[in-house]
Amino acid sequence: MKLVLSKPWTRSPARLANDAQTLANLVLAAVLLVVCMEWIARGTLHDVGSFLLSPARPGLTTVVAVTIGLMALDAVFGRHYQSLLIAVPLLILPAFISSQKQLYLSDPLYPSDLLFGRQILQLLPAMLKAQPVTALALAAAVALAAFAIVTLWRISRRAMPVMSFKARMWRLALAVPLFVSFGSMMEYSSYSWIRDRLNIIPMMWDQKENYRHNGFLMAFAFNIPMAKVTAPYGYGEATIADIASDSSAFAVNHSKRPDVIMIMSESLWDPTRLDNVTLSKDPMPRIRAMQSGHVFSPEFGGMTANVEFEALTGFSNAFLPYGSIPYQQYVRRPVPSLATFFRSEGYSAIAVHPFREWFWNRREVYKHFGFEEFRSEETLPPMEKRGAFASDAALTNEIIQTVDAAEKPQFLFAVTLQGHGPYEANRYAEKAVSVSGDLSDNARDALATYAQGVSEADDSFARLIAWAKGRERETVIVLFGDHLPPLGQAFVESGYMPGMVATRRAPLATMKTEHETPLVVWSSKAGLQNRIGTISPSLLPYHILKTAGFDDPFYTGVLGKVHASYSVIDRHMLMQRNGSGVPDWSIAPATLPSALSEYRQLQFDMMFGDQFGKERFFPGFNWINETTPSS
Numbered sequence: 001m002k003l004v005l006s007k008p009w010t011r012s013p014a015r016l017a018n019d020a021q022t023l024a025n026l027v028l029a030a031v032l033l034v035v036c037m038e039w040i041a042r043g044t045l046h047d048v049g050s051f052l053l054s055p056a057r058p059g060l061t062t063v064v065a066v067t068i069g070l071m072a073l074d075a076v077f078g079r080h081y082q083s084l085l086i087a088v089p090l091l092i093l094p095a096f097i098s099s100q101k102q103l104y105l106s107d108p109l110y111p112s113d114l115l116f117g118r119q120i121l122q123l124l125p126a127m128l129k130a131q132p133v134t135a136l137a138l139a140a141a142v143a144l145a146a147f148a149i150v151t152l153w154r155i156s157r158r159a160m161p162v163m164s165f166k167a168r169m170w171r172l173a174l175a176v177p178l179f180v181s182f183g184s185m186m187e188y189s190s191y192s193w194i195r196d197r198l199n200i201i202p203m204m205w206d207q208k209e210n211y212r213h214n215g216f217l218m219a220f221a222f223n224i225p226m227a228k229v230t231a232p233y234g235y236g237e238a239t240i241a242d243i244a245s246d247s248s249a250f251a252v253n254h255s256k257r258p259d260v261i262m263i264m265s266e267s268l269w270d271p272t273r274l275d276n277v278t279l280s281k282d283p284m285p286r287i288r289a290m291q292s293g294h295v296f297s298p299e300f301g302g303m304t305a306n307v308e309f310e311a312l313t314g315f316s317n318a319f320l321p322y323g324s325i326p327y328q329q330y331v332r333r334p335v336p337s338l339a340t341f342f343r344s345e346g347y348s349a350i351a352v353h354p355f356r357e358w359f360w361n362r363r364e365v366y367k368h369f370g371f372e373e374f375r376s377e378e379t380l381p382p383m384e385k386r387g388a389f390a391s392d393a394a395l396t397n398e399i400i401q402t403v404d405a406a407e408k409p410q411f412l413f414a415v416t417l418q419g420h421g422p423y424e425a426n427r428y429a430e431k432a433v434s435v436s437g438d439l440s441d442n443a444r445d446a447l448a449t450y451a452q453g454v455s456e457a458d459d460s461f462a463r464l465i466a467w468a469k470g471r472e473r474e475t476v477i478v479l480f481g482d483h484l485p486p487l488g489q490a491f492v493e494s495g496y497m498p499g500m501v502a503t504r505r506a507p508l509a510t511m512k513t514e515h516e517t518p519l520v521v522w523s524s525k526a527g528l529q530n531r532i533g534t535i536s537p538s539l540l541p542y543h544i545l546k547t548a549g550f551d552d553p554f555y556t557g558v559l560g561k562v563h564a565s566y567s568v569i570d571r572h573m574l575m576q577r578n579g580s581g582v583p584d585w586s587i588a589p590a591t592l593p594s595a596l597s598e599y600r601q602l603q604f605d606m607m608f609g610d611q612f613g614k615e616r617f618f619p620g621f622n623w624i625n626e627t628t629p630s631s
Contacts, residue, residue: 022080023067029084030066033091034059034215041095041108041216051215058200062215065182066091072175075168079160085152089145095216103488103500108211110323111224186221207322208504223323229330229608232319232600240605240612243598246557255549257345257409258474258523261399261464262338262544264308265392266419267301268481269517271451274494277437283455286462287479287518293532294516295540296568296575300502301486304415305360308482310537312337312369312413314559315603318571318586326607331365336606336614336621338541340370341552342411344620348372352398353415354383354390370624371413375402386453387427389417392460400467403475419457421486423449443490450485465522474525476548478540481517505572508581515570523547534575535567554617558602561595569596 031052038048052059066087073083098109163171185195200214202222211219270288272279282288298317299306305327306317313335320326334340339349350373357363357376366374375398383394395416403410425445433451435444461479468475484502491497502514512534521529521543529547542559545552568575574582574596585592592600605613606621614622 023071025081026070026074027063027067029081030063030070033066033084033087034063034217037091037095037216040092041098041211043099043102047212056199058198058214058218061198061200062217065217068175068178071171072179075163075171075175078163078168080163082160085149089149091217094220098211098216107323107504108207108216109220110207111220112323112325112329186224223321229320229604231609232597232604235601235604235609237610237612239601243558243601243613243617245553245616246551246560255345256474257347258476258525258548259403259406259410259471260342260347260412260476260478260544260548261403261468262311262411262413262478262540263399263416263480264304264311264414264482265416265457265479266304266482267421267450267485268416268419268454268457268479269484271447271454273513274447274490274496277435277439277447277490277494279451280434280436281432281455283433283451284458284518286458286465287520290465290520290522290528291518292521292529292543293519294512294534295480295519296512296534296536296570297481297483297515297517298537298570299483300514301421301483304482305362307537308360308415311480311540312339314338314538314541314555315607316536316538316569316599318569319600319603322571327360327362327365330607331361331368334368334370334621334625336554336618337369338544338555339366339372339411339413340618340621340624341541341545341550341555342409342620343370343372344623345550346409347411348406348408349411349413350375350402351413351415352380352395352402354380354395354398354417370621386418386456387424389420392416392418392453392457393463396460396464399464409473416457419450419453419485421450422446423453423485423487425449428452437494439493440489443488443493446487447490450487461520468524471524474523476523476544477520478522478544479518479520480537480540481519483517484514505583508573508575508583511570511573511581521547533567535563536569538569539563539567553619554602558599558617562599565593565595 034052035048038051039045042048051057052063070083070087073086074080077083094109101107101109101113181194185192185200200218202210202214207219207223210222214222268287271277271283295307297307298310303325305325309326309331310316314337317324317326320330324330339351343349349371351362351366351371352375353359353362355377357374357378363374363376377390380398383390383398385391395414395418399412399414403412423446425442425448427449431448431452433448433455435448435451437444439447464477468477486500488500492500497514503510506514516534519532519535521532523529526547529543532543535543539559539562541555542563545555550556562569563577565577566574567577571586572583574585576582602613602617605611606618614625
């Protein structure tokens with residue numbers, strides 16, 4: 001009796017030819033999909049050919065990865081080519097969103113952006129109201145796309161060839177291990193020999209180049225693990241213990257405990273800076289007369305929460321992954337802030353913002369920052385609106401009433417809303433500021449609307465100063481803009497900038513032009529602090545405490561040491577006190593000067609580490625948060 005151990009594997013030439021044709025079709029579909037994705041994400045076909053064909057670029061690797069993905073999806077669905085109905089919208093839509101984001105915020109799409117989709121939906125009505133034709137076209141396109149996908153899916157279930165069980169299994173057996181290996185290569189902090197051979201080069205310090213060289217898909221994948229923040233070299237209890245602290249800062253503060261009002265004004269900027277444009281009047285004469293210097297915003301046109309994070313904590317986005325949003329990703333436990341400092345000095349700490357409490361996760365963040373109360377749209381009384389947003393005048397009324405009614409010294413942090421874009425032409429029935437110059441109608445209307453908002457912000461500021469001058473208790477007022485406004489074509493047509501958004505990496509003079517916003521630090525008793533210059537938002541706590549008469553181991557000690565040498569700590573540009581710039585300083589963090597290294601170590605320790613330094617450097621935080629933080 002003959003025992004057959006195995007059956008010879010045979011495939012007819014017709015079956016083999018059919019499989020080869022199917023694979024060739026998938027490869028062709030992958031090539032077209034990658035070309036379309038890169039074309040849309042980049043906004044041009046320029047460089048797409050080089051990306052695909054150059055042996056020094058990972059274009060062909062991307063095509064292979066997409067092909068494997070299509071094979072795996074076909075195996076899951078059990079029909080040839082049905083994967084395209086999922087892959088096309090899944091890849092093309094993010095590429096389109098990335099191109100639009102770059103138009104308005106300069107950065108491409110990051111995985112972390114998916115965390116604030118709710119914020120975008122909340123602001124979408126106001127954005128679309130400014131462009132009704134675009135709104136109708138977008139709604140029609142979404143409806144048509146949804147109908148097309150559903151219709152094609154039904155047709156494909158009937159028309160597409162069905163795969164055999166064996167065909168599905170061998171495709172999955174091939175695709176799954178390859179995808180696992182691709183996934184392991186996306187951990188950019190670890191060296192990968194295969195990744196190096198494929199010329200996939202993570203450039204996390206320069207995301208524009210990262211997306212250009214690696215393509216949208218690979219660069220996006222590199223950014224998926226960026227929520228994980230690695231400890232700086234040498235971090236540990238001994239390293240924190242070796243950081244010298246100013247012993248005098250532990251002495252009892254002899255400040256008279258003035259009320260401190262800190263206002264982050266939405267998109268506040270000086271529109272008279274625009275070249276080749278004439279405004280009928282100066283929209284911000286009172287702010288200009290009392291200007292202490294400028295804030296060098298780490299953002300442009302949006303991402304307010306990142307500026308707010310620096311201003312309230314004294315920590316820097318430069319030490320966090322590129323594209324991250326601390327409010328959404330990292331503030332998950334108590335973190336020291338100006339609120340915890342002032343509360344430890346006997347103050348009441350209140351935050352006020354006339355919008356939804358969940359926006360930018362502020363409700364939870366303010367709790368972790370130590371604010372006792374957050375007054376948002378849900379808890380504030382009805383406020384007058386200018387356009388779609390609460391007016392600066394109404395918010396100023398709330399500030400004055402709150403501080404006047406306080407029994408304790410007050411630290412009040414307010415975020416205005418009126419200056420938020422888009423700047424639709426019909427927002428204000430009457431405009432005190434008109435615009436002339438060689439601008440298109442849309443650009444002129446947007447600039448006139450924006451300038452009117454600045455004028456009303458200036459009126460509210462003047463009223464706040466007049467009120468503070470009449471008070472018996474000393475009052476410190478800090479006002480600054482969070483970022484430049486998204487004025488789009490007005491920047492280009494006036495010649496102020498070559499594009500509608502700021503460049504992330506440029507000479508210092510260019511970066512100052514595109515990132516500076518007005519700053520006022522004033523005391524009703526001591527007067528104006530008028531020689532601050534241009535500083536990062538993270539150095540604001542130093543100037544606020546010094547103006548209010550306080551010393552602190554971190555906010556005047558460590559930050560004071562940083563401030564003595566540097567005035568701007570941006571991830572792409574370090575500005576020294578003498579005004580000179582140090583570009584790309586953060587690429588080699590192991591060689592940081594001692595002041596910046598200690599600053600970074602303490603930031604990691606308090607945000608992500610074991611908080612070894614909380615007793616020595618953050619006594620107020622330690623007093624309010626006595627329990628050991630969870631890791």
